[in-house]
Amino acid sequence: MTSVIAVANQKGGVAKTTTVHTLAEALTDLGKDVLMIDLDPQACLTYATDSDPDSLDQTIHDVFLGRTTAADVLITRDGPDLLPSSIDLAGSEIHLLTKTGREFVLKRALADIKDAYDVVLIDCGPSLGILTVNALTAADTVLIPFQAETLSDRGVGQLLETIDDVRNYTNENLSVLGGVATMFDARTNLGKRVLVDVTETHGLNVIEPPIPRSVRVAEAPGEGVSVLQHARRSRSAEAYRELAVNLEKML
Amino acid sequence: MTSVIAVANQKGGVAKTTTVHTLAEALTDLGKDVLMIDLDPQACLTYATDSDPDSLDQTIHDVFLGRTTAADVLITRDGPDLLPSSIDLAGSEIHLLTKTGREFVLKRALADIKDAYDVVLIDCGPSLGILTVNALTAADTVLIPFQAETLSDRGVGQLLETIDDVRNYTNENLSVLGGVATMFDARTNLGKRVLVDVTETHGLNVIEPPIPRSVRVAEAPGEGVSVLQHARRSRSAEAYRELAVNLEKML
Ligand SMILES: Nc1ncnc2c1ncn2[C@@H]1O[C@H](COP(=O)(O)OP(=O)(O)OP(=O)(O)O)[C@@H](O)[C@H]1O
Ligand SMILES: Nc1ncnc2c1ncn2[C@@H]1O[C@H](COP(=O)(O)OP(=O)(O)OP(=O)(O)O)[C@@H](O)[C@H]1O
Ligand SMILES: [Mg+2]
Ligand SMILES: [Mg+2]
Numbered sequence: 001m002t003s004v005i006a007v008a009n010q011k012g013g014v015a016k017t018t019t020v021h022t023l024a025e026a027l028t029d030l031g032k033d034v035l036m037i038d039l040d041p042q043a044c045l046t047y048a049t050d051s052d053p054d055s056l057d058q059t060i061h062d063v064f065l066g067r068t069t070a071a072d073v074l075i076t077r078d079g080p081d082l083l084p085s086s087i088d089l090a091g092s093e094i095h096l097l098t099k100t101g102r103e104f105v106l107k108r109a110l111a112d113i114k115d116a117y118d119v120v121l122i123d124c125g126p127s128l129g130i131l132t133v134n135a136l137t138a139a140d141t142v143l144i145p146f147q148a149e150t151l152s153d154r155g156v157g158q159l160l161e162t163i164d165d166v167r168n169y170t171n172e173n174l175s176v177l178g179g180v181a182t183m184f185d186a187r188t189n190l191g192k193r194v195l196v197d198v199t200e201t202h203g204l205n206v207i208e209p210p211i212p213r214s215v216r217v218a219e220a221p222g223e224g225v226s227v228l229q230h231a232r233r234s235r236s237a238e239a240y241r242e243l244a245v246n247l248e249k250m251l
Numbered sequence: 252m253t254s255v256i257a258v259a260n261q262k263g264g265v266a267k268t269t270t271v272h273t274l275a276e277a278l279t280d281l282g283k284d285v286l287m288i289d290l291d292p293q294a295c296l297t298y299a300t301d302s303d304p305d306s307l308d309q310t311i312h313d314v315f316l317g318r319t320t321a322a323d324v325l326i327t328r329d330g331p332d333l334l335p336s337s338i339d340l341a342g343s344e345i346h347l348l349t350k351t352g353r354e355f356v357l358k359r360a361l362a363d364i365k366d367a368y369d370v371v372l373i374d375c376g377p378s379l380g381i382l383t384v385n386a387l388t389a390a391d392t393v394l395i396p397f398q399a400e401t402l403s404d405r406g407v408g409q410l411l412e413t414i415d416d417v418r419n420y421t422n423e424n425l426s427v428l429g430g431v432a433t434m435f436d437a438r439t440n441l442g443k444r445v446l447v448d449v450t451e452t453h454g455l456n457v458i459e460p461p462i463p464r465s466v467r468v469a470e471a472p473g474e475g476v477s478v479l480q481h482a483r484r485s486r487s488a489e490a491y492r493e494l495a496v497n498l499e500k501m502l
């Protein structure tokens with residue numbers, strides 16, 4: 001049974017892309033067949049996994065326009081496979097706005113390829129627009145990376161409201177897997193305080209462990225690999241591996 | 252003569268909101284009359300300056316819908332004034348898409364209040380959508396905060412392309428003031444490498460100094476103040492003050 005997980009938070013820069021990439025690699029190391037989907041026009045995930053978004057003939061944008069199928073656009077890799085994106089995807093937002101059944105386009109596109117995978121991870125951009133709603137409609141569960149800092153905390157409430165809307169209208173079985181504290185600095189009180197706040201105010205189940213901040217994580221995308229390859233014994237790599245084990249038990 | 256500056260970068264979490272808030276306070280300390288505009292539906296700037304976005308009767312969204320004027324929505328403060336936002340602003344994107352002259356709504360709304368200020372700083376959300384295009388159309392110059400890390404670097408090229416479009420269609424005098432390196436860690440090679448890359452690849456003039464990363468900056472929004480009040484002698488506060496002095500010379 002395939003688990004489709006939307007990784008979402010409209011607050012910018014909370015490590016959504018980093019979490020999709022690193023978790024996908026860690027779950028592959030645990031023997032899972034994993035598909036990553038880049039649903040952000042910035043195409044950071046496509047870039048971080050060593051593809052050049054500007055040189056791809058077709059991306060998920062073409063799938064959304066009905067010009068091709070997901071199977072045709074798929075990039076099979078040594079590790080997790082990828083449905084790539086490019087800046088053209090920004091055009092999908094306008095195109096989808098007036099289309100009937102616009103929330104279901106991704107779900108329908110995935111129908112003929114998803115069964116080949118154990119886990120599908122969808123990287124959402126920093127928005128609650130129609131692309132993220134497509135991810136939430138196609139998903140079984142939602143994983144919410146958040147930075148344990150004040151400004152990032154604000155977004156969690158808004159996101160949970162949007163998830164309620166999706167559950168009421170386009171995906172009644174959608175559930176929240178939980179939150180992941182990213183770029184966490186255990187030495188500061190701010191981090192610990194917000195961690196408690198997210199659990200108490202929003203009732204969000206936070207999955208252990210928090211991911212420590214480390215420049216080694218920020219260096220990895222430049223090499224086209226995740227921190228698991230770039231700095232395999234770093235605390236951040238260890239934390240993402242432990243997160244993958246804890247997630248696997250929940251699926 | 253009023254200077255209208257759009258602070259923009261569609262990459263999420265690069266300190267756009269933090270830079271607008273802190274620079275506005277620093278320019279006020281230099282004797283300037285400053286207006287901040289929150290153009291992000293997440294309303295982080297409104298929140299960080301100690302207003303509760305959820306309890307405001309009217310925000311810039313109502314100005315965009317033509318229900319009220321900017322003067323009516325304006326929050327006058329002890330320091331820089333604020334045109335606040337709320338999550339309702341996300342509705343403006345749909346409303347504006349079909350409106351004639353949709354790129355000029357903010358520019359027109361500002362016409363009757365902007366002359367009371369020396370500087371207007373517009374906080375954009377992590378998107379190149381119609382709200383950011385409104386900011387770029389209303390602005391004289393653009394300030395681009397960027398995180399000296401690989402994933403953040405990718406956005407600068409896309410943004411410069413959008414700025415070219417705006418200059419060709421809706422605002423021929425728009426110019427780029429420059430970039431500001433935020434959350435900078437001088438101890439790592441990654442930071443220094445990307446800093447060089449941004450200048451060489453994109454020809455972006457980077458305004459000194461880089462802003463050091465410090466948890467004191469991340470703590471400030473929780474108190475409703477900027478780092479200039481929260482940790483006035485920190486290196487980050489000093490750096491933002493120096494940036495304000497350097498910017499003032501360029502206006
Ligand atoms: N644990 C970590 N330690 C240090 N840096 C990190 C960590 N996780 C992510 N980063 C860096 O933080 C920045 C933001 O991360 P990322 O781009 O993954 O966030 P995002 O939520 O996907 O952003 P966006 O909202 O723009 O899509 C990147 O430069 C990334 O390399
Ligand atoms: N110099 C700094 N040192 C440490 N933390 C910082 C610094 N500048 C900003 N931050 C923190 O980084 C996070 C992102 O900053 P901020 O919200 O201002 O970015 P943004 O670009 O406005 O994000 P968005 O794309 O969501 O609008 C916040 O938690 C903020 O407090
Ligand atoms: Mg991302
Ligand atoms: Mg912001």
